[in-house]
Amino acid sequence: MTSVAEAPAVRSSGVLASLFSTDHKRIALNLLAVSFFWFLLDGVFALLMRTELARPGMQLMSEDTYNQLFTEHGSGMIFLFVTPLALAIGLYFVPLQIGAAEIAGPRFALGGFWLIVAGGLTMDSGWFTAHGAAKAGWTAFYPLSGAQRSPGLGMDLWIIGVVLATVGAIVLAACILSTLLRLRAPSMTLLRMPVFCWTEVATCLMVLASFPVLVVAMVLLYYDRHFGGVFDTQGGPVAYQHLFWFYGHPVVYVMFFPFVGIVAEVVAVFSRRRFFGYSAMVLSLLAFAGLSMSVWAHHMFATGRVTNQYFSLTSTSLAVPGGIEYFDLVATMIGGAILLRTPMLFALGFILQFLIGGLTGIILGSPPIDYHLTDTFFVVGHMHYVLFAGSIFGFFAGAYYWWPKVFGCFLGEGLGKLQFALMVIGTNLTFFPMHILGYDGMPRRIANYSKHAGWTGLNELSTAGSYVIALSMLVFGWNVWRSMRKRVAAGPDPWEGHTLEWATSSPPPRHNFDSLPPIRSYAPLYDLRQGES
């Protein structure tokens, strides 16, 4: 056992104290709570939109309100929920998995958290202004987001909110990457880092490379709205799209990689096997992250102003590293003693459903097909299979897997399985029909459609599915409440985990470890158990 430096004795407790804490675990939990709040708020927006779309005609709201709802839903989910969530999980578990006592730059991490909170509040404060919240979509395409078509404070506040939340994410990513590259335990070499840590390396590199471009785009958009002369020129709107998608495509992988990492950990632990093809996985993650930086203009095929061949080639190439990752995940399970506990069920849900999102992505990477499907509900279906059916299932796999570590008690297994069943039904009922609707020509971002279009049945199905998803979230809430009241104690390593976070108490102490076991591979606790047997 390697001894770790002695921790300072000062401890603090209380809600206010937790908001100022420099402990990476506390900051991460606060960020998780805040991002989950925005998930619920923006989920309610989604339910309102789906209710409106269930039938042709306007039932619930005006078209203007609908525009504000889909803008805030998309923005909130991307800038304030999934991105912060992906970083919060890294903030909590990266130091634990590499045997570090703290995060690099704890004060910066705390500042990053507060920037995201301030960004969210600024963005949503647009609802209380005279013209209402922003209504140009989460992409804020120009000229729709210009002063003429989006007058009022709501759009300005949205831009400022995006800048704040994005800078917050950049700061957090810098802290996590520095931790991974500089604060590893003495025998934790790069190629002994767990797969989840490598997914965070790829994620943070993408954040640091692409997010500053969004900040630049937003500053220019703000300037253009007030002084003009930036995007209201020949080719200006296309230039805006280049800047936006330069951020907008990598962010999809930022919102996906950490959840692949979680699923990889869960699959290995619940298959009772060492993760298969570790080196190939690490290489494919870095190659995947690099390629994902080079595909942004496939969102712009229909503009006719981009090099379609290049962007189609790089987009289709993503299937290669993606395929390697899938192969590794499936090969880990082959020959394993699979335990179908709730985390594993969510991991399997991720693997199967994300495949649909990935395959429809390849379809959209082909320019001739994209011309037919661009700006239709097909794209909405594809995106939600990646981000909801993929990432959110990955998140819940992690939530059920790491809950005992974070809180020292289990989440209910029965309620977990019920939540999983409801989520699978709800997700596929909501998002699968969108592919058919899109293929049939139903445009995205519309509040109304003709009753003669033949889209009513599929829209009703989709709306019913969204309420099933809402029900599954209530089950999760009930499970959390019940587990915190009943508290079935978990102990330090209830799942026989492979990685270092299971070598410390649950929940971990302020400086994470009293001592570390020997680290000889990316699965040190698995090695230890194998050695003992």
Add this chain to the structure above:
Amino acid sequence: MSRGPVVVFAWAAWITGLTAVLVVWRPEDEIQWLPFAAMSAVIWVLGLAFYVRRRLRSEVRLIPDLSPGTAVLTLGLATMLGAPALGIWVALVGGGVALFGLAVLARELLTERRLNR
């Protein structure tokens, strides 16, 4: 000594390669490859920054468990950013809050320096 910077340099090389292919494919379309090339440069610089500070830090530095100064300073700066949309008074309020946060943070840092000496 950490080998961490190698990861960043390898990734920078991969991105530079992809940029080069785009430049060769359509050299006349700067709007496409210029931001990509700029980003490749940023990653090289990032790798260099990690290389310069590549020594692993093994000891735990004593820092306070709480840092209200950081939170107040961040919120003050964030409020100031609202000034272009909401008016000069927001900048003044945000500036005041940020100054107060800065003072608290300075006090924290002085205490920390004393503890670590």
